[in-house]
Amino acid sequence: MPDAGTPIRVALVDDQPLFRAGIRMLIESQADMQLSGEADDGEQAVTLAAERNPDVMLMDLRMPVLDGVAATGRIMQIADAAGTGRPKIIALTTFNRDQAVVEAVQAGASGYLLKSAEPEFLLAAIRTVYLGYSVIAPGSVHALFQHAARTMPSALPDLSVLEVLSARERDVFLLAAKGLANGEMAESLFVSEATVKTHLRSVLDKLGLRTRLQLVAFAHERHLLG
Numbered sequence: 001m002p003d004a005g006t007p008i009r010v011a012l013v014d015d016q017p018l019f020r021a022g023i024r025m026l027i028e029s030q031a032d033m034q035l036s037g038e039a040d041d042g043e044q045a046v047t048l049a050a051e052r053n054p055d056v057m058l059m060d061l062r063m064p065v066l067d068g069v070a071a072t073g074r075i076m077q078i079a080d081a082a083g084t085g086r087p088k089i090i091a092l093t094t095f096n097r098d099q100a101v102v103e104a105v106q107a108g109a110s111g112y113l114l115k116s117a118e119p120e121f122l123l124a125a126i127r128t129v130y131l132g133y134s135v136i137a138p139g140s141v142h143a144l145f146q147h148a149a150r151t152m153p154s155a156l157p158d159l160s161v162l163e164v165l166s167a168r169e170r171d172v173f174l175l176a177a178k179g180l181a182n183g184e185m186a187e188s189l190f191v192s193e194a195t196v197k198t199h200l201r202s203v204l205d206k207l208g209l210r211t212r213l214q215l216v217a218f219a220h221e222r223h224l225l226g
Contacts, residue, residue: 007030007031007032007033007034008032008033008034008055008056008126008127008130009033009034009036009052009053009054009055009056010027010033010034010035010036010054010055010056010057010058010126011035011036011037011038011039011045011048011049011052011054011056011057011058011087012024012027012035012037012038012039012057012058013038013039013040013042013044013045013048013057013058013059013060013063013068013071014040014058014060014063014092015040015041015060015062015063015064016060017040019115020038020040023058023122024038026119026122026123027126030123032127033123033126036052036054036055037051037052037054040063041063041064041065041066042063042065042066042067042068042070042071042074043065043066043071044065045057045059045066045068045071045075046066046071046074046075046078049075049078049079049087050075050078050082053084053085053087054087055087055088055130056087056088056089056090056126056129056130057075057087057088057089057090058090058092058122058126059071059072059089059090059091059092059104059109060092060115061091061092061093061100061101061104062093062094062100067100068091068092068100068104069091069100069103069104069107070107072089072091072104072107072108072109073107073108075087075089075108076107076108086108088110088129088130088132089104089108089109089110090109090110090111090112090113090125090126090129090135091104091105091109091111091112091113092112092113092114092115093112093113093114093115094114094115094116095114102217105211105213105214105217106214106217108210110129110133110134110135110211110213111125111129111134111135111136111213112135112136113125113135113136134211134212134213136213158222158223158224159224161207161218161222161224162224164206164207165203165206165207168189168199169199169202169203169206171189172185172189172196172199172200172203173203173207173215173219174219174224174225175188175189176200176203176212176215176216177215177216177218177219177220177224177225178225179216182196182197182200200212203215
């Protein structure tokens with residue numbers, strides 16, 4: 001959590017004024033947060049991210065002009081090119097099994113929440129992604145990605161993508177993709193948590209992924225979990 005003098009700068013992107021008004025009041029009621037700007041479509045969101053450089057963005061996925069998935073991808077590309085650091089983006093959706101959520105995670109979102117989430121859960125999610133972790137709506141993240149995988153053409157597991165990993169890194173990849181925590185992976189592999197973290201960082205780097213949530217999506221897309 002940031003110091004009192006450095007609040008989390010939160011940007012809000014949604015095309016519904018009433019929804020924005022409620023979230024605005026919620027954020028402004030928190031001593032460790034400040035609203036850094038609002039947008040009501042994806043194009044405005046891209047401009048807002050570039051001009052205000054917020055720490056966290058709440059991004060609706062269904063918007064006019066440019067949807068939240070495309071906006072997320074563009075924001076990440078611009079941030080990478082400018083070297084300013086990527087904002088942490090939380091995708092907002094109205095229902096749990098939304099294919100757009102999977103696409104948002106692939107584009108760089110740090111997680112997703114239902115727009116009906118309890119206020120305290122939303123605030124906790126903002127603080128969580130600010131610290132570098134992923135967040136998901138209550139329920140099984142695997143159910144979401146399994147549902148998305150079933151909508152794709154049937155295919156055999158694409159094991160070739162794992163050839164860049166060492167044998168131990170493959171073990172870590174598969175355990176992380178199944179949702180095991182670092183401590184559980186360490187116990188399963190008879191190594192320390194520090195070793196697990198080192199292997200996991202290497203796995204993400206070699207596969208071009210940024211978060212464990214992207215790793216889960218990666219595994220389901222390629223049918224690597226059976």
